[in-house]
Amino acid sequence: MTSIVYSAYNAAPMGLSKDTEGEDLWYKALRAEHRIGGLELPALPGGLHPQGLHRLAHLLDPRWSNTVSAMPLTLVASKSDPAYGLASADPAGRQHALEDIDSIRQEALRLQALLGEASVRAFAIQSAPRADRSNPDAFTESLRTITSWDWGRIELLVEHSDALIAGQVPQKGYLSLQEEMSAVRSVTNSGSPRVRHLLNWGRSAIEGRSAATPGEHIDTLGEALGAFAFSGAGPAATNRSRAWEDAHLGLAIDEPESLLISDELRAVVAKLPDALAYLGIKAGAPAGSHGLDRLQLGLSMLAVLADPATAVDL
Structure with a gap:
């Protein structure tokens, strides 16, 4: 089975x-937890861990093959600079984002030096800022620059978030999937190293306001899909989120407002390409939970993904 990467930081206190x-x-x-094959490591303004790489290396299982996501860094930077991002129409905002990605790339390579080459398998980047401040050509140029750097054996993934849709309040509102695909194709056709795409069930559902959209996005990408992550989303408010908020809901068996039912998870896994870098799970913490209980939603999702026969939706 494809390795499962857990974004446990989304539930961390x-x-x-x-x-x-x-x-x-x-x-x-x-x-x-033997079913975890690695963690998604959040890129932060201070690096991959506030206390440094040696602390992070001490915490990680040396057998894990982890991934890095630039999303947390992108969200933090965007709060102070709405023009920040790899797709920015503003040259200064785009350059700032490129410098940050390069800095985290070097951290990822140093982590590999501590734990081994297999310790970081992939690095996810995003087409920020919001699409009305972006330019698809700028994103293509950023990808061309990024792929010119030394990544070793780390695979680059373009993570799709909800696109900016007219008349719809966005969560991220980045470039459309088609625009991201065009940028990746342009770079790949120029002879640069392979870049694939990362989808997230919840973010695709938020974009289309439908549980059908993730499957449509899978079909659109085909073999260009490099990884797929599961998080829930739904049209009703919960005790910890608003309607269609990117709050990383769990499965419907745990959070009934989520549209991500166990049968849907099974159906999605069945239609995914064989050569994925990994499968991901991303869930927040139940309202009012403390300590290790905050992992409940993610571990429930992990159990279904690792052994689809373990859950029945009521």
């Missing part, structure tokens, strides 16, 4: 990295 004992227990629990 605030300030976890400042609580050495609590952080040790958090990662000990993750290392004990």
Whole structure:
């Protein structure tokens, strides 16, 4: 089975990295879960871990093959500079984003030097900022620059978020899937290293306001799809999110407002291409949960993904 990468940081309590004992227990629990093949590591303004790479290397299971996501860094930077991003029509905003990606790339390579080449398998980038401040040609140029750098054996993935849709309040509102595909094709056709795409079930559903949209996006990408992550989303507010908010809901068996039912997860897995870099799970924490209980939604999703016969939707 394709390796499962868990975005556990989405459920982590605030300030976890400042609580050495609590952080040790958090990662000990993750290392004990044999179905996890790696973690999604969030790129942050200070790097891959606030306490440095040696601390991160100590926490990670050396057998894991992890991925890196630039999304957290992109979201933080965009708050102070709405023109920030690899697709920005503003040259300064695009250059800032390129410099940040290069900095995190170097961190990922240093982490490999500590834990081995297999410790980082993929690096996900995004077509920020919001599409009305973006230019598809600028994104193509950013990809051309990024693919000229040394990545070793780390695979580059363009992570699709919800596109900007007229008359619809966006969560991210980045470039359309077709625009991202065009940029990737342009770079690939020029002889640059392979770049593939990353989809997230919840973000595709948010874009289309439908549980059918993720499947449509899978069909559109075909063999260009490099990885697929599961998180839930839905049209009704929950005790921790608004309608169609990108809050990483769990499965419907755990959060009934989520449209991601277990049968849908099984159907999506069945239609995915064989040569994916990984499957991902991304879930937030149940309202009012504390400590390791915050992992409940993600571990429930992990159980269904690793063994589809373990859950029945009621």
